[in-house]
Amino acid sequence: MRAFLKVSIAMAIVGHVSIFAEGQPNFIIIYADDMGYGDLGCYGAEGYETPELDRMAKQGIRFTDFSTSSSVCTPSRAGLLTGRFAQRWGHDNKVYFPHSKGGMPPSEITIAELLKEKGYQTALIGKWHLGHRAKFLPTAQGFDLYYGIPYSNDMWQAPETPLADNIVFNEGMTRENYLEGGKKKYHNQVPLMAGTEVIEWPVDQATLTKRYTEKAQAFITVNKEQPFFLYLAHAMPHVPLYATEEFKGKTERGLYGDVIEELDWSVGQILNTLKKNGLDKNTLVIFTSDNGPYLGGKEHGGSSGPLRDGKFTAYEGGCRVPCIAWQPGTVPAGVECDVQTSTLDLFPTFAALADVAVPSDRPIDGLDIRSLLKGDFKNIPERDWYLYRGQAIRVGDWKYVYDKKRDQLFNLAEDVGEKKNLAKQYPEKTEALAKRLAEVQSELSGTK
Incomplete structure (x- = not known):
């Protein structure tokens, strides 16, 4: 098995030997939706620019063999948060819909629940897609704050979800419209939730990336004096595509490029907020995607780069995604890592960094990859096997x-x-x- 890191000349000269900052590090996962392996400038994208993410890669580690636990939303997100393949709790590699009655079992332990044991403040801003009913929502799985849409942005509303007293109805909609439900009538019109209630319907999707970013910045600022875990799960670039007026029409790639450039802007805002609050050196930021690109979207879909196929498949284009790790002064800068790694690895790695025990009553499929994040090129973790979409x-x-x-x-x-x-x-x-x-x-x- 290949197992080596390409290290920048500057790094090789300095001989990077840093360890993680003393005390409890903060953690941020920025999760794009349906972003392909070839969708960032530092992974070969053309027709638009991603300067913030490219800079993040230059200041950290860019992984070239990083995979999700599935090539579709629900099992991928379950794997990210639990360190386990979703098949272990009986999931069939499909996604939940507004008419679905199920969700990820409450017995599954998430990163958020794990970190709560150490006093972390936790927030999920963005897409959940692990069950929209109360017992499956983020607030029942370790997240103190939830603000986002409960499933994919191409779905519709689930009329059984409680509405806030001060709910905002857009586009002339009413409470009666909401209670009608139904995919055919309200396709692509999804609710925005806060906690367990719907606060806006249908959400103005053109403002989602910006609003998620602002909410994330506020969470970071409010919690700058205590350890936190932020899971920022963007709706984009899943179809239908939306961007604010500030970004629309900017790129040669069309709306898809516009959307990616706004996501890139968002990442820059998050990193700048960390620096402004003096948190950059004590916050590990991971940027990645839930699965490969939706090639059926054609000009509204992304690119797998050199990989075969995309979303829904067991080929590399379905599960291998871009991934960048960043923590100045701790994660070595200018490194390209081609060790086989995965979203499953974040659960045990975050647990080890926060000094909290991984649950011993269940199999964990992820590996502790602290050695890679520290720039330790000798002790490289290897897995026995890896499963793609079953x-x-x-x-x-x-x-x-x-x-x-x-x-x-x-x-x-x-x-x-x-x-x-x-x-x-x-x-x-x-x-x-x-x-x-x-x-x-x-x-x-x-x-x-």
Whole structure:
């Protein structure tokens, strides 16, 4: 398995050996929605610019082999927050809808719940998508503050969700309209929630990125004297696309480029807020995406770069996403890391950094990657296997995909675009990985 870091010349000369800041570090996860591997300037994007994220990468670590736990929203977000594949609690790799009655079980332990044990203030600003009913909402899963839409921005309203007394109805809507419910009539018109109530319907999506950013800045400022965990889960660039007037029509790439540039602006605002409050050196910021691009969106969809396919698939374009880690003076600057890493790893890593024990009563699929974040290039964590959407498995650089009733085998070190099927050339390797995939599927379905 490949396991090395490309270190900047300046870093190599200095010999970076820093450790994480004393005391309790703050944590921020900025999660884009449907952003592809090739959608940032530092990952090869063209037609628009991402100067803030490119600068973040120059000041931190840019991961080139970082994957989500699934190529669709719900299981991906569950994996991020729990460090576990969602199949372990019976999820089927689909997404929840406004008519869905289920959600991630309250028995699952999130990063927020873990950090609450150490006195952290916690906030989710943005998309949840792990169940919109009261017992599944963020406020029941360790988050002190919740402000956002409960599922994807292309959905509709769930009429059973309580409305705030002072709810704002936009576009001539009324309480009666809301209670009618229904996808056909109110498609793409989603509610904005605060806590457990709807405070605006339908939310003005053109202002979401800006409003989420301002809410995040306020949370950081209010909690600057105590440890905090902020999960900023943007609605964009999931379709339908929206941007404020300030950003619309700015790029050669059209609305998609405009949306990405506004997300880039948002990241800059968050980092500047940390610096202004003297929190930059004690806050670990992770920027990544929930899955690969929605290629069906055509000009409204993103790019997988050199990777095969996108959202919904088990190929690299579905699960491998951009990821940047930033904490000046602690996370080494100018580093490119191609060690296989994952959103699953954030749960055990944050736990270790906050000095809180990982639950021992359940399997955790993520790895502690503190060594990488510290610039330790000798003690590199390696995983036994990695699952993609329940139908592909990776062991080292070898990846087996079972698609359309045919075996596919790829060597990602030599063929990251998964263009050359080696199944016939390496039948024993193919058979071994097919067997391992079946074993893992059985193991996951048998755990809770």
